[in-house]
Amino acid sequence: MKDIRQLIKRTIKTFFLLIIIPAYGLYHLLSMVFSRNHVFPSFSQALSLIPGKTGVYLRAAFYRLACPGTSDEISIGFLTVLSHWDTTIRPGVYIGPQGNIGKCFIGEKTLLGSGVHVLSGSKQHNFSDPEKPIQDQGGTLDKIVIGKDCWLGNGSIVMTNVPDFSIIAAGSVYTKECLPGDILAGNPAVKIKARKKYEKAKANENN
Numbered sequence: 001m002k003d004i005r006q007l008i009k010r011t012i013k014t015f016f017l018l019i020i021i022p023a024y025g026l027y028h029l030l031s032m033v034f035s036r037n038h039v040f041p042s043f044s045q046a047l048s049l050i051p052g053k054t055g056v057y058l059r060a061a062f063y064r065l066a067c068p069g070t071s072d073e074i075s076i077g078f079l080t081v082l083s084h085w086d087t088t089i090r091p092g093v094y095i096g097p098q099g100n101i102g103k104c105f106i107g108e109k110t111l112l113g114s115g116v117h118v119l120s121g122s123k124q125h126n127f128s129d130p131e132k133p134i135q136d137q138g139g140t141l142d143k144i145v146i147g148k149d150c151w152l153g154n155g156s157i158v159m160t161n162v163p164d165f166s167i168i169a170a171g172s173v174y175t176k177e178c179l180p181g182d183i184l185a186g187n188p189a190v191k192i193k194a195r196k197k198y199e200k201a202k203a204n205e206n207n
Helices: 002-033 036-048 052-066 196-206
Strands: 104-106 144-146 182-185 190-194
Touching (some): 002 036, 036 052
Antiparallel strands (some): 182 190
């Protein structure tokens, strides 16, 4: 029975992949004329407006083609926008609705709640020169790495790497990298405890 379900699911994904190919072809053509950095967000915004399972399957199919190393075994919610094409999403990832995902890598089976914002690092805008408008000072986009089996709660803001198995509580602003398995909360986010497996491991190290 499990094999049959997997076959049906793969057939559905292949069907949506065929449907999205013309849109991907247009995206590829426009990217040859204009900057891909500008074309990609427009397609992501349009796809984010499609509701229900249809939208989930179409987004997965498009990002599989458009984003390097991205799986179609993902679920990206309604009104969630990917702002940069250089984003990698691995199998089993769930991203809730109304999120904004910057340039990042998201590991297997990681969960992002509703309204999560993943920034492309903390150096997107330079502001060292007070005589010059911030928008004219440039900045650097970093590819944030979010590990496998993490949970980012609703409304959290992520500005740096998140190690494997970590949890960021809802509404937190995560600015400093933690250790694998840490649970953080607050603004700025601080460690409140670790997942049980890691608490035991650290206790054994101290003994």
